[in-house]
Amino acid sequence: MKLVTAIVHNEDAGDLVDALLEKDFRATRLHSSGGFLKQGNATILVGVEDDQVDQVLEIVSASCHARRQFVNPMPPIMEPGEFYMPYPVEVEVGGATVFVLPVERFERL
Ligand code: 2BA
Numbered sequence: 001m002k003l004v005t006a007i008v009h010n011e012d013a014g015d016l017v018d019a020l021l022e023k024d025f026r027a028t029r030l031h032s033s034g035g036f037l038k039q040g041n042a043t044i045l046v047g048v049e050d051d052q053v054d055q056v057l058e059i060v061s062a063s064c065h066a067r068r069q070f071v072n073p074m075p076p077i078m079e080p081g082e083f084y085m086p087y088p089v090e091v092e093v094g095g096a097t098v099f100v101l102p103v104e105r106f107e108r109l
Contacts, residue, residue, distance in 0.1 A: 001103040004046040004056050007032065008064045008096045013042035016063040020046060025056060037071050037093070053100055064095035 008016060013029055020027045030043040046056050070088040078084055 001106050002048055002050055002053050003101045003103050004044075004048060004053060004060075005099045005101065006044045006046070006060050006064075006096045007034075007098075008042050008044060008060070009067060009094050010040050010042050012064040012094070012096075013044065016044055016060060019059050019063050020044075020056070023055070023059065025052070025059075034093075037069065037091070039069075047103060047106060057098065060096050060098060066095045067093050069093050 006016070017027050017029055025046055025048060028045040030045065031040065032043040033040050044060075048056055068090055069092075070090055072086055072088050075084050075086060
């Protein structure tokens with residue numbers, strides 16, 4: 001068994017969970033936030049048999065889309081009288097960051 005952990009954009013998370021449930025995959029949505037942008041995203045956990053991993057990855061890929069976002073870089077430490085004009089930096093976020101982890105044991109008690 002494997003645990004598919006997908007970090008996705010908040011706007012894609014609802015569609016992804018719906019698409020997973022439609023194919024009878026159980027999923028858990030966690031509210032998370034990115035370390036770099038410090039904006040909310042969603043972490044979707046899906047426990048599946050090994051031979052179902054590719055199907056789950058296809059659903060993730062079809063439901064999640066890359067987006068371009070702007071981030072304001074941290075200003076440098078300034079000396080008195082220095083002037084700093086911050087320019088937003090554009091980064092591409094997602095579609096999805098996915099980790100597939102082995103599951104040692106699965107119980108529903
Ligand atoms: P964030 O950490 O907020 O990163 C958002 C986007 O900013 C990243 O998109 C990437 O394009 C850019 N970025 C991140 N760190 C950067 C850096 N040090 N320098 C320049 N640009 C940087 P994605 O790569 O698609 O990642 C989307 C979200 O997935 C991340 O949000 C984070 O929550 C998660 N993630 C990505 N890689 C991860 C990893 N190796 N481990 C854990 N979480 C990860």
